[in-house]
Each structure stands twice: as C-alpha cells, then as structure tokens.
Amino acid sequence: MKRLVIISLFIILFISFIVVWNHSYQTGLEEAYIPIERNDPSSIIPSETGVFKRSEHALDYSNMPIDETHSRTLKEYYKNRAYPGAPPSIPHPTDELNLGGNKCLKCHENGGYTEKYEAYAPVTPHPEMTNCRQCHVAQNTETLFVQTRYENVEAPLTGVNNALLGSPPVIPHQIQMRENCLACHAGPSAPKEIRVTHPERINCRQCHVPKNGETTEIGIFKR
Amino acid sequence: MCITPTNRRSFIKKMAATAAMTAAATMFPGIVFAIEQEANLPSGNDLDWKKGPCRFCGVGCGILVGVDKGKAVAVKGDPNSSVNKGLLCVKGYHQTMCIQAKDRLTHALVKKNGSYVRTPINEALDIVANKMKETIEKHGKDSVAMYTSGQSTIPEGYVASKLMKGAIGTNNLDCNARLCMASAVTGFLTTFGADEPMGCYEDIDYADYFITWGNNMAEMHPVLFSRMLEEKNRRGAKIIDFATRTTRSSSASDKSILFEPQTDLAVANAICHEIINKGWVNKSFVEKHCNFSKGLTNIGYGLEDKFKFTDKPEKIDFEAYKKFLEDYTPEKVAKYSGVSVKDIKYLATIYGDPNKKVVSYWCMGMNQHTRGTWINNLVYNIHLLTGKISQPGNGPFSLTGQPSACGTAREVGTFTHKLPKGVVTNEKHRRLAAKIWKVPYGRIPAKPTYHATEMFRAVDRGDIKFIWTQVTNPLVSLPKTSRYRPAMEKDSCFVVVSDVFPTPTSDVADVILPASWHIEKSGLYGNSERRTQHWDKMVEGPGETTPDAWMTIEVAKRMGFGDLFPYSEENHVEEIYNEYRQFHEGAKHGMAPLDVLKKQSGVIWPYVDGKSTQWRFNAKYDPACSNGEDFHFYGKPDGKAVIWQRPFEPAPEAPDDEYPFWLNTGRVIEHWHTGSMTRRIPVLHKAMPSAYVEFHPEDAKMLSIGNGEKIKVTSRRGSCILPASINERGLPTQGQVFVPFFDENMMINDVTLDAFCPISKEPDYKKCAVRVEKA
Numbered sequence: 001m002k003r004l005v006i007i008s009l010f011i012i013l014f015i016s017f018i019v020v021w022n023h024s025y026q027t028g029l030e031e032a033y034i035p036i037e038r039n040d041p042s043s044i045i046p047s048e049t050g051v052f053k054r055s056e057h058a059l060d061y062s063n064m065p066i067d068e069t070h071s072r073t074l075k076e077y078y079k080n081r082a083y084p085g086a087p088p089s090i091p092h093p094t095d096e097l098n099l100g101g102n103k104c105l106k107c108h109e110n111g112g113y114t115e116k117y118e119a120y121a122p123v124t125p126h127p128e129m130t131n132c133r134q135c136h137v138a139q140n141t142e143t144l145f146v147q148t149r150y151e152n153v154e155a156p157l158t159g160v161n162n163a164l165l166g167s168p169p170v171i172p173h174q175i176q177m178r179e180n181c182l183a184c185h186a187g188p189s190a191p192k193e194i195r196v197t198h199p200e201r202i203n204c205r206q207c208h209v210p211k212n213g214e215t216t217e218i219g220i221f222k223r
Numbered sequence: 224m225c226i227t228p229t230n231r232r233s234f235i236k237k238m239a240a241t242a243a244m245t246a247a248a249t250m251f252p253g254i255v256f257a258i259e260q261e262a263n264l265p266s267g268n269d270l271d272w273k274k275g276p277c278r279f280c281g282v283g284c285g286i287l288v289g290v291d292k293g294k295a296v297a298v299k300g301d302p303n304s305s306v307n308k309g310l311l312c313v314k315g316y317h318q319t320m321c322i323q324a325k326d327r328l329t330h331a332l333v334k335k336n337g338s339y340v341r342t343p344i345n346e347a348l349d350i351v352a353n354k355m356k357e358t359i360e361k362h363g364k365d366s367v368a369m370y371t372s373g374q375s376t377i378p379e380g381y382v383a384s385k386l387m388k389g390a391i392g393t394n395n396l397d398c399n400a401r402l403c404m405a406s407a408v409t410g411f412l413t414t415f416g417a418d419e420p421m422g423c424y425e426d427i428d429y430a431d432y433f434i435t436w437g438n439n440m441a442e443m444h445p446v447l448f449s450r451m452l453e454e455k456n457r458r459g460a461k462i463i464d465f466a467t468r469t470t471r472s473s474s475a476s477d478k479s480i481l482f483e484p485q486t487d488l489a490v491a492n493a494i495c496h497e498i499i500n501k502g503w504v505n506k507s508f509v510e511k512h513c514n515f516s517k518g519l520t521n522i523g524y525g526l527e528d529k530f531k532f533t534d535k536p537e538k539i540d541f542e543a544y545k546k547f548l549e550d551y552t553p554e555k556v557a558k559y560s561g562v563s564v565k566d567i568k569y570l571a572t573i574y575g576d577p578n579k580k581v582v583s584y585w586c587m588g589m590n591q592h593t594r595g596t597w598i599n600n601l602v603y604n605i606h607l608l609t610g611k612i613s614q615p616g617n618g619p620f621s622l623t624g625q626p627s628a629c630g631t632a633r634e635v636g637t638f639t640h641k642l643p644k645g646v647v648t649n650e651k652h653r654r655l656a657a658k659i660w661k662v663p664y665g666r667i668p669a670k671p672t673y674h675a676t677e678m679f680r681a682v683d684r685g686d687i688k689f690i691w692t693q694v695t696n697p698l699v700s701l702p703k704t705s706r707y708r709p710a711m712e713k714d715s716c717f718v719v720v721s722d723v724f725p726t727p728t729s730d731v732a733d734v735i736l737p738a739s740w741h742i743e744k745s746g747l748y749g750n751s752e753r754r755t756q757h758w759d760k761m762v763e764g765p766g767e768t769t770p771d772a773w774m775t776i777e778v779a780k781r782m783g784f785g786d787l788f789p790y791s792e793e794n795h796v797e798e799i800y801n802e803y804r805q806f807h808e809g810a811k812h813g814m815a816p817l818d819v820l821k822k823q824s825g826v827i828w829p830y831v832d833g834k835s836t837q838w839r840f841n842a843k844y845d846p847a848c849s850n851g852e853d854f855h856f857y858g859k860p861d862g863k864a865v866i867w868q869r870p871f872e873p874a875p876e877a878p879d880d881e882y883p884f885w886l887n888t889g890r891v892i893e894h895w896h897t898g899s900m901t902r903r904i905p906v907l908h909k910a911m912p913s914a915y916v917e918f919h920p921e922d923a924k925m926l927s928i929g930n931g932e933k934i935k936v937t938s939r940r941g942s943c944i945l946p947a948s949i950n951e952r953g954l955p956t957q958g959q960v961f962v963p964f965f966d967e968n969m970m971i972n973d974v975t976l977d978a979f980c981p982i983s984k985e986p987d988y989k990k991c992a993v994r995v996e997k998a
C-alpha cells in the first residue's frame with residue numbers, strides 16, 4: 001500500500017513535470033521576447049557618457065614627458081575637419097575593406113608614436129563605435145568636382161574662455177560624441193594649445209562646464 | 224530709469240569683472256582677461272541649432288543644423304531622435320556644404336535656339352503651364368507626364384498627385400521609387416495587404432540575430448549598422464551577411480555567406496523546406512494567421528515595350544506547398560546556389576529556433592530583382608512559418624533607400640496606380656480622393672498608365688510629348704540610359720527639369736526650374752520605420768530658387784486649377800499636410816498632427832490617441848487589431864497573411880561566352896545616388912573622386928589587370944570605361960564585377976539592362992552580362 005502511494009506520488013509528480021515542462025516550452029515558442037522598457041530620449045543637459053573613460057591612464061598622462069617636436073597644433077587639428085565639430089578625415093592611406101574594430105583601433109584606441117608619419121596617433125573619444133569609416137573618410141584627391149563658396153566658421157579660440165581671473169575655462173565647443181575629454185586634451189597626441197596641465201584630476205567637468213549652445217536654451221532665469 | 228533684475232545682475236557682474244580686470248592688468252600687463260570673454264567667444268557658440276531629418280538615405284536620422292548669420296555652418300546628430308541617437312554618417316555631417324557649390328541653379332533657364340537663357344521664374348512657369356496645356360489640347364491628357372521622387376517631400380508628392388490625377392485627370396505620374404522600392408511594396412501587398420514594415424528600428428535592441436539579405440548596411444544604412452554593431456559588442460547579438468559580394472558589412476559580420484546571383488529565391492525556399500522538414504513550424508501561428516497561395520510562373524522579364532502582366536493568385540493548402548518545396552532540399556539548392564548545405568541548414572536553424580529572435584534586413588539586393596516581389600514574399604514565408612513577426616526583435620524588415628520613399632512615394636502614392644489612399648483601380652478609393660480633392664469623381668482615371676521604365680520608353684516612342692521631372696536625375700539613374708538619353712533628347716518631347724544643380728538630365732531640358740534645397744524650404748519626410756518627420760525652413764535659398772511644391776502649385780494655378788490649389792505661399796506645407804492627413808484617418812494609418820511633429824523628432828504612424836504603433840498586426844501594440852487573437856493581419860480581408868509558393872527562375876541575362884561576367888551595380892558610403900549633391904561636397908568628393916570597376920583578385924590575375932588600369936565594361940546595350948579596383952572597397956565573387964553608379968562621367972547605366980519584375984515593374988540593376996577588356 002505504502003509503496004503504491006509512493007509510486008503513484010512519483011507518477012503524479014512525473015506527469016505534472018511533463019505537463020509543466022511542455023506548457024512552458026510551448027509558451028516559449030509563441031512569445032520568445034522580453035518586455036520593453038521605455039525611456040524618454042529627450043535631454044536637457046549635455047550628455048555625460050564616457051566622461052571618465054581613459055581615466056585609468058590619467059597618472060601616466062601626467063608623468064609623460066612632453067615631446068614638443070612631434071606635437072600637433074590646434075591649427076593642424078582643425079585643418080583636418082570641414083567645420084569645427086565635423087568628423088576628421090583620414091590623412092593617411094588605409095586598407096579599404098577592414099572595419100575599425102580590426103584596424104583603426106590598433107593605433108587610435110590608445111595612441112602612440114608612429115615612425116612612418118613622424119607623429120602621435122590621435123586617440124578616439126568613442127572607441128566603442130567601430131564602423132569608423134561611416135564618418136571618417138580618406139582624402140584621395142585634391143581637386144573638386146565643382147568649386148564651392150562654402151566658408152568655414154571660426155573655431156573656438158583658446159585662452160579667452162574663463163569668466164574670472166584664474167577661473168577654470170568653460171568648454172567652448174560641442175561635446176556630443178566627444179564627452180571623453182582626455183582623448184583630445186591629454187597625452188602626446190593632444191594639440192599643444194589645448195593640452196591640459198593636470199590630467200590626473202580626471203573629473204574634468206567638476207570645474208569646466210559647457211558653454212557651447214548644446215543645452216536647451218531656457219532664456220533668462222527668473223525666480 | 225527702471226532697472227530689471229537681469230540688468231542689475233549683469234551690471235554688477237560687469238563691475239566686478241572690470242575691477243578684477245583692472246587689478247589683473249596692473250599685475251600682468253599685456254594679458255587680456257575676463258571682461259572680453261563674451262566678445263571673444265567665437266560665433267560658433269551662438270549657433271542656432273535647427274531640427275530636421277537628414278537629406279540622404281531612408282534611415283531618416285534626426286539632424287541638427289547649426290545656422291550662423293543665415294548660413295548653415297555645421298551639422299550634428301539629433302540626440303533626441305530615437306533613430307540615430309546623435310550619430311550620423313559622413314554624408315550626414317557634411318550635407319549642407321553642397322548648397323554653396325558655385326554652379327548652383329539659382330534662376331530659371333529656358334532653352335532658346337539651342338542655348339539656355341536666364342528667365343524670371345514667373346515667365347518660366349508661364350512657359351511650363353502653357354506648354355502643358357497646349358500639349359493636352361493637342362494630344363490628350365495622356366501625352367503629359369510627371370516623374371517625381373522618393374526624395375520629394377510629402378507636400379511635393381501630394382500636389383503632384385493632385386495636379387496629375389485630380390486636376391488634369393491622367394495617371395501619368397510615376398517616380399524614381401519605382402526603381403528602388405516597388406518590389407517591397409508589391410511584396411507587402413501580396414503577403415500582408417498593407418504596405419510598409421510591421422516592426423521598427425527598436426527591433427535592433429532586442430534581436431539575437433540580424434540576417435542581411437544582399438544588403439551592405441555598413442555603407443548604405445550606416446547608422447543602423449552601427450546600432451547593430453553596438454548590440455553585437457554589448458550583448459553578443461550576431462550579424463550574418465548573406466550576399467553576392469564581400470563588403471564592409473561582411474567583414475564586420477559574424478558570418479558571411481556568399482551566393483550566386485538570382486539564387487536567393489532557391490535558398491529562401493530551401494530554408495523553408497528545412498524548417499518544415501525539421502518540424503520547426505509554429506503550427507498554431509500558421510493555422511490561425513496564414514493562408515497559402517500560388518501565382519503564375521514563367522512570368523517574363525518586361526524587356527519588350529508595352530509589356531503587360533497580371534498575376535492570378537490561387538489558394539493552395541499546406542500539403543501542396545510542402546510538396547512544392549521538395550524541389551528545394553538544401554542538397555539540391557546547394558548545387559546551383561553556391562551556398563553549402565551546411566550554411567543553408569545553419570540559416571534555417573537560426574530562423575527555426577523558437578528561442579532566438581531574428582530580424583531580416585534587405586534593401587536593393589532583393590528589390591532590384593527581376594523576381595523582386597517573389598523574393599520579398601519568400602523571406603516573409605520564413606518569418607510567417609516560424610511566427611517570428613511583428614514582435615520586438617523578431618520580424619522581416621524591408622529597408623528603404625530614399626529619405627521619403629515611404630513617406631511620399633508610397634504613402635502619398637506618386638505611382639501611376641496609386642492614390643493617397645489605395646489604388647486607382649478601386650472605386651471606393653477613387654471616390655475618397657475625389658471627395659477630399661473636391662474634383663468630379665469621373666475625372667480620376669481607373670486605369671494605371673506608365674510605370675517608370677515604360678514612361679521613358681513612351682518618351683522614346685513619342686507617346687509622351689511633355690515630361691516634368693522633379694528631385695531626380697533619371698538620365699543617370701535609369702537602367703539602359705543608352706536608350707533613354709537619346710529618347711529625352713528628341714524634339715518630340717518637351718522636357719522640364721526642376722533641380723538644385725545641373726545634371727545630365729537638366730542638360731536635355733527645355734526648361735530648367737531652380738529648386739530650393741532641403742533646408743531652404745519646409746517639408747516632411749517619412750522614413751523606413753513609418754516615421755514622419757517635419758522640418759522648418761532653416762536658411763534662405765539663393766536667387767529665385769523656389770520649393771518644388773510651390774512651383775507645382777503655381778503651374779496648376781496657371782493652368783486654371785487655382786480653385787483646387789488654394790494654398791498660401793508662406794504656409795502651404797502646413798495646409799497641404801492637414802488636407803493630406805484626412806486620407807489616412809483611422810487606427811490603421813493615422814498620421815500625427817503637425818504640431819506634434821514640430822515638437823518631436825519624428826512620429827511613427829499609425830498614430831492613435833496620441834500614441835505611436837511600433838509593432839503593427841500585434842494586438843499587444845496595435846489598436847487596429849480587432850479579431851481577438853494575438854495577431855491580426857488586417858490588411859487582408861480575412862485577417863490572414865499569405866505564404867506564397869514562388870519558384871526559382873533564372874535571370875533574363877546570364878554570363879555566357881561572349882559576355883562572361885555578371886555586372887552588379889550599387890552605391891558607396893560617400894555618395895548619394897547620382898552624386899549631384901555629394902560630389903559637390905568637398906570632403907566626399909575628395910574621398911571618392913570617381914567610380915571604379917571592382918574585380919575579384921583571381922579574375923584580375925587571369926586578365927592581367929592591375930589596380931587603377933582603365934577597363935572598358937561592355938554589354939549588349941553599351942559600354943563604360945572605368946579604373947579597375949582590386950582588393951579595395953569590396954570583393955565581388957569570381958565571375959562578377961561591381962560598379963557604383965554615382966558618377967555621371969562614367970555612366971554604368973548605359974550598360975545595365977532594363978528588365979524588371981513583372982509584378983512590381985522594378986528594374987534589376989544587380990544582374991546583367993558584360994565583358995571586360997583593357998581600354
């Protein structure tokens with residue numbers, strides 16, 4: 001009797017196991033998806049993604065000797081862009097078929113001196129985006145298809161961006177996709193005019209705030 | 224004097240600053256300090272950022288254009304747009320630079336005694352209207368035609384349709400979207416009875432697998448590809464590239480599978496065979512929501528003039544469909560498709576696994592196909608059999624090429640058979656259009672006339688005596704331009720071309736009308752994911768440039784249809800959109816009101832009760848579902864989608880001894896279509912100065928062709944000389960060459976074949992036979 005009860009108990013358990021397992025398998029067949037979380041994409045304040053990227057190199061940056069002979073100038077930096085904030089073009093030959101993940105990042109993720117071009121490879125502020133040549137293209141000819149009247153706007157100047165004597169300068173340029181300050185402002189590839197003297201401080205936007213028209217204009221603040 | 228708090232604050236600030244300055248200046252002579260700050264900050268800081276959609280592809284990225292002193296000086300991605308989340312591609316970032324090109328068309332040009340004479344715009348519009356009227360009086364309504372674009376704005380398409388179909392009463396209106404999306408439309412209509420994708424870009428955030436069918440997304444839909452790469456890096460989603468050419472997309476994919484041109488039909492059937500054979504069919508879904516049908520076979524290629532074809536659908540059952548698939552076992556298909564049995568089974572496993580979410584993407588590879596409608600049907604079959612459709616992360620997604628091929632060409636309906644809602648052959652749809660347009664019902668003809676290719680054949684034959692092209696450059700983009708260029712040069716047809724820049728099409732025009740570019744006018748575009756986007760005019764256009772919609776309205780008025788076009792010049796975009804919205808009222812296609820569009824970075828239709836419908840046909844998300852089930856394919860009268868029995872049929876022209884290579888054509892990331900805009904952008908032209916012909920290295924070796932050598936590509940229709948490119952941008956399969964079509968100096972479309980899908984009438988630019996030799 002006891003044995004029968006135990007056996008039937010096991011049979012019941014086994015059958016229910018099959019039923020439950022089948023049921024969950026079947027529902028899995030029909031609705032194999034996760035619920036969707038909605039988030040409001042609107043931004044009032046400028047993006048902070050990647051602000052602390054590369055901060056692990058901060059001490060290295062501050063200890064690095066400065067190689068003045070191979071530094072870029074700000075003029076060279078802007079010469080490579082159609083307008084301040086435009087994606088820079090690629091000033092050296094590339095292998096056409098390979099995407100960033102394979103090739104570009106080898107030099108442009110962390111930079112470093114390149115004998116061939118006698119220059120330091122600029123560091124990308126957004127290494128997570130690997131379809132590099134979606135935005136960055138080489139320049140394969142000097143001529144134009146049709147002449148243009150396009151005039152570039154003036155790039156932000158340096159040395160004039162602090163509100164008070166000795167106060168930290170504001171950020172005078174767009175930071176979308178360039179939220180990672182150290183990529184351009186620290187290390188040997190940084191243009192000399194904008195190389196930061198204190199890369200070890202890391203939390204740049206503790207003292208430097210954007211004044212670049214990127215935020216939503218709310219007019220004059222009124223109480 | 225009343226001092227406001229602001230004034231007081233700034234006064235105090237200035238005082239403090241001056242004091243500090245003075246103190247500082249005494250300590251450090253020669254150094255400029257804070258007070259000059261505001262003055263010294265470069266003007267770039269005061270840029271006025273204006274929102275709009277990108278001018279180029281069908282992805283429909285949100286852009287912000289930086290305007291300084293009335294000039295567009297910078298572009299960035301709109302971080303609020305859920306499409307691109309702040310990212311753009313190289314064309315997007317530099318787009319506004321083209322309007323400054325020195326050869327910009329700023330005034331109307333009228334051809335007099337063989338040379339173009341600058342003419343006031345009002346006079347030029349008089350000439351166009353008179354000529355159109357005169358032609359109609361002499362030769363009838365069907366002797367005039369308009370050829371517009373998937374880059375026309377919604378209002379531009381709408382007034383063109385109203386003028387041709389409602390006012391004049393002819394269906395002689397077609398557009399260049401016939402060359403890119405027609406097969407997608409007929410695919411949607413035959414399978415679902417309702418046009419445009421059921422899913423949206425948010426699918427990318429949930430899918431486990433992305434399978435791209437003949438689609439080089441890294442170059443053609445780069446921002447979406449970047450979103451896919453992000454998911455790949457973030458959570459291990461996989462990208463599988465199924466194509467006839469190794470591209471940038473292939474090199475970034477997890478797996479690249481190559482197939483012989485045209486055999487995608489067979490491989491899709493083989494995948495279905497494997498799914499059924501292995502018992503991976505979602506039976507409850509198929510029973511509840513699907514029908515099976517077959518159509519005619521051996522349907523021809525449309526190579527002859529006045530080609531006619533109507534499909535005769537016939538219902539079949541699952542057993543018959545299963546039997547049909549017996550010809551498509553992976554083993555049989557592997558023999559001629561070049562895809563291994565293992566790879567076919569691999570693809571089937573991905574689609575068949577109920578716990579993997581799969582999105583299929585495709586664009587021109589499947590649409591520009593002499594069996595374009597069929598291959599669209601076949602990919603839908605895969606998703607229907609497995610029930611992987613209309614759910615987040617699961618679904619077939621037909622990508623669009625042009626920024627408003629969906630919004631304008633397909634939704635407004637600038638095709639010969641279309642009306643803003645429905646088709647001309649349907650009496651109910653004609654009555655609705657007549658009511659909203661306030662024209663007599665009998666005026667809208669019930670019979671479609673010329674689709675794009677046939678329209679230019681009619682020009683060649685002399686049947687069309689007046690043609691007006693807007694926002695497109697057909698003499699570079701049509702197939703077999705070697706026939707249609709001389710056709711347009713004939714005196715029998717009066718050619719009016721509206722454009723922003725001179726092009727090979729405007730070279731043959733009798734009247735050239737100067738159009739406003741994108742940001743020089745207001746407008747609306749609709750992208751691939753049913754997102755309608757509005758923008759306001761951002762800068763003034765030069766000279767007498769005028770928005771295309773307004774030129775159409777002006778011509779309509781001059782032809783005596785003023786009462787049908789009561790719009791105002793300042794506000795016509797808004798007035799037209801409000802009129803147009805009436806066509807789509809209801810839960811199935813409701814469009815958002817303009818004030819919502821002005822506030823947001825685009826809104827997906829159906830827009831019901833203030834909410835976008837992201838996944839159509841799924842009762843969880845789509846309020847139009849009314850059958851009480853989880854899914855409702857309400858496009859079809861019985862609410863069921865159709866699984867089509869479509870066989871493999873060969874291409875009309877395959878390589879032979881005389882013409883031993885396949886020719887495949889397409890785009891490159893740097894250039895947009897025929898290059899009339901992007902070649903005028905210095906960064907883009909310098910990056911990609913000319914077209915090229917791409918070889919497989921083995922083929923190049925066999926022909927002893929070196930990189931950069933001039934090569935003559937010849938077909939039965941014409942030839943073209945281009946530099947060879949080996950191991951550069953892409954790698955065609957052996958026996959295939961690839962040429963981008965953007966270059967008006969190297970017109971590869973002189974070589975291509977004007978065969979088309981008999982159902983969609985969309986030409987196949989991807990396959991014809993050529994021979995190559997050193998030039």
